[in-house]
Amino acid sequence: MKDLTQLTAKEINSGIKNKQFKASEVMSSFLEQIDAKDKELNAFITLNDKAMDLANAVDNKIASGEDIGALGGVPIAIKDMLCTEGLKTTAGSKMLENFIPPYSATVVNKLEQSGAIVIGKCNQDEFAMGSSNETSYYGNCKNPWNTDYVPGGSSGGSAVAVAASMAPISIGTDTGGSIRQPANFCGVVGVKPTYGRVSRYGIIAFASSLDQAGPFSKTIEDSAMVLESICGEDPFDATSSANTDLSFVSSLNNDLKGLKVGLPKEYSDGEIDGEVAAAVETAKKQLADLGCEFVEVSLPYTKYAVPIYYIIATSEASSNLARYDGVRFGHRADFKDKPAADLLDFYSRNRGEGFGTEVKRRITLGTFTLSSGYYDAYYNKACQVRRLLQQNFTDTFKQCDVLLSPVTATPAFKIGERIADPITMYKNDIFTTSTNLAGLPGLSLPVALHSNGLPVGVQLTAGAFQESHLLNIAHKLEQSIGFKGEIHS
Amino acid sequence: MDIENVASLARLQLSEDEKIKFKEQMGSILNYFEDLKDVNTEGVEALVTPTDINKDYRKDGSVSWDKASDALEIAPLKKGNLFQVPPVV
Amino acid sequence: MIGDWKPVIGLEIHAQLNTESKMFSNDSTAFGQGDNANISPVSLGLPGALPVVNKKAIENSIKTGLALNCKIRGTSVFARKNYFYPDLPKGYQISQFDKPLCEEGYVEFHINDQVKRVGITRAHMEEDAGKSTHHGDYSLINLNRAGVPLLEIVSEPEIETPAEAAEYARTVRQILRFLDVCDGNLEEGSLRCDCNVSVMKKDATEFGTKVEIKNINSFRFVEKAIDYEIKRQIEVIESGGEIMQETRLFDSTKNKTYSMRKKEQAHDYRYFPDPDLLPVQVSDEWVSEIKSTLPELPRDMAKRFQQDYGLPEYDASVLTQEKSLAQYFEQAAKESSNAKAASNWVMVELQRELNDKKIDIENSPISASRLAQLIQLIDKKVISGKIAKKVFAFMLEDDKNPEDIVKEKNLVQITDESALEKMVDEIIASNPGQVEQYKAGKTKLFGFFVGQAMKASKGQGNPEIINKLLKSKLG
Structure with missing residues (x-):
């Protein structure tokens, strides 16, 4: 039989429906793959011990002629930021080492309603704070193309799970590039939807005004299928949108003739790796062949994106992470030998022990930028410039349909190379954070292999709620590029 | 930045090593943020959440949560169904 | 005013809005449930949980804002107030900060035969915290209250006496209850009152340092606590001391305020707009829709009672203390067509009875209709006022009309003149001595004969007829 782990989600679902193979065979193939590879790659923190039972249940449905759903029988790996009822959810932190959520994220419920089976929970930077997966309490996750390299972050485990065929699809979260950057480093597709497209309910918050969950997959089509399942209004999320244009799969093959692709002037400035720039050129050439036209656009405020992003994200995070206090759930220090001197001591020890250094660094920063006397200069100022930046994008999308740019200036870097220097690490997000700040949809599509053997992709960004456009262009581009993300190890 | 004061405001115990490192790093990070000062933002309304959707609010009505007891089970320390903490007065 | 000192008083009233579910979630607000039963x-504050605003809480807040003559903001903003406390699950309270829903209103009330107007700075929505109980070397946390919707009503510092403060608070409570947005129950904590008190010299231009008194659970104590605090502050300053900005609590058994223990550090709440909640948009249409549903407010109702029913101002204000009382009165007045009698019966007999037995007017054993029937029986002379x-x-x-x-009790007034005449004749016949004295000029004895006649008729004889008969018989 064919190696089932190499199939797309679409192929798996239709194969099960057509009785070419069983859901249980699919599940055991992926579990074997995890068994074989994950000791080294460390993409999973927790496996779902009910996954096989759930696959058998799908087979029973098939046997009795029931509908199994658009993702029926498809294993899916979930970033450990999403609460899964009864299945440990750690956010990559010691703080939640023993946290078994009593409820599931809306995204997880929706995927399950579509028939997908959660195979396990993926490694990530602690509370999604990082770009390399090195801040995880559960150890580094490694790039399957070369295990000396980082997989990117924060959704590193989710990217690796798909890249190493340990799951056909996965879910990550993207606050400043945390889906697109690891997708780029691992040679898979990663999509961050428009802010408000996907409910944030049950997704552990890093920065509420920036966070969005989205899929990783081997093909744009698979991502489109996952998005159709997870998008939509949720009564439990006041920022979720009622927008009902969810015809992502059916628009994939629309003709691109006459579409305008914007090339942001600012995104070609600076120190971009030559082969990364070449990947953008390759994409440009293919898009030209598909009938697209090009227009140079200017987004002057994007040069402030990283500072705005770090001020807003850390400010929000300092407040979002206040609930980890050791009272109702999560890590509590051992006070038996040394009782808490007072409440301050109680909290400080619980939190000081439960959080890792990067999380503490960002909470400290965000607490400061909101504090009395600094609020206007930092937090409020950043929100004002954010408005100008968003306006930049709104104006730009009057001139073009999508933006084409690099995802990051370089391919994946080595483990340990940047962890000591926060600013260099933060600057890694230079091309991705603007999308979150403006609330736009964006994706990362693999294009080529770098001479160092690591994949390189491009980023496409569209106007708010223009996912069907974005996926259509990316799908056609994917077809004409024909990048084969197969890892030869 | 007064690291000790900020860390106490955030209820974060920092190691000596973290304090030293943070002090230095915060300096350069804040310095990096200085660029924003160049932007004229007079009269610009702050953008908090990047969406302008305006939906109706939740209709009043209560639902009893069937997982309430599971939720209490995960507490680090309880007495009966109440969360136990050090004395707060 | 005490000597040449002038107190400056402002009140913050926290009113729990009558909703079935909490401000930002669908768990119940019911009081008196099991420990941590009303949770979600x-x-x-579980990881990933998000707030969604309860529409009724906004509507109730707008109602209150309108009744307090406030401006309603078209766009108001929920902000996070960040601080750590075990009964605050998220580590922040969702409140409103620089853009509250209601602003710049006022209330008016009568005090010392004058109308006093107190400005309302703002009224904003927020969620309540949970409850901590203390047990020596540990504390316990119950989150049933956490997230219950509150409206915080902040007055201008325009209150000048302790009595005004209490009357202001009573008036606000009365309005809240008329609107049916808050049950006003101080004991259960659905209405809480914090008082800001400072003193300044009569001719001073700057306010003195203010002290906040918290957790006062009756309006009588509001008055006593402020009274004590004013005297304390004056004494401290006059003996050369300085007032500390602090929070004090009121001890109702000792009639004193005392300082809460010193806080660990100065507060820096780091307010910022809650990114989980979009600004609250209130259209003019929504406001006018709500305005059109506002009930008659107590002061308007009292004025109408004076005009329509000819009640004295005092009666009108007593009868409008509670909406249910006012409604009871009005029904009894209409059905009996005798407002003055209805007012007397309600204010004297009924209120005394209800107060004695601690029964709400809603649960009065005598309905307004039956009281009206009783009044009509008197007016139709079926029974006397005494009966x-x-x-x-x-x-x-x-439970009978x-x-x-x-x-049943055979209490109908006897108006049959011949029957009464028989009684009167018997009384005259059996009291010859008194008859003689009366005739000799001791006319005071007339009362004796009336009493005897009433007694003989078991109180049911028509007093006018008895009088008439006695007068003619005794000459």
């Missing part, structure tokens, strides 16, 4: 991922009180007493015991009671 949202009120527990009516007897009937009233029976009505309290028995007054007419039936009168019949």
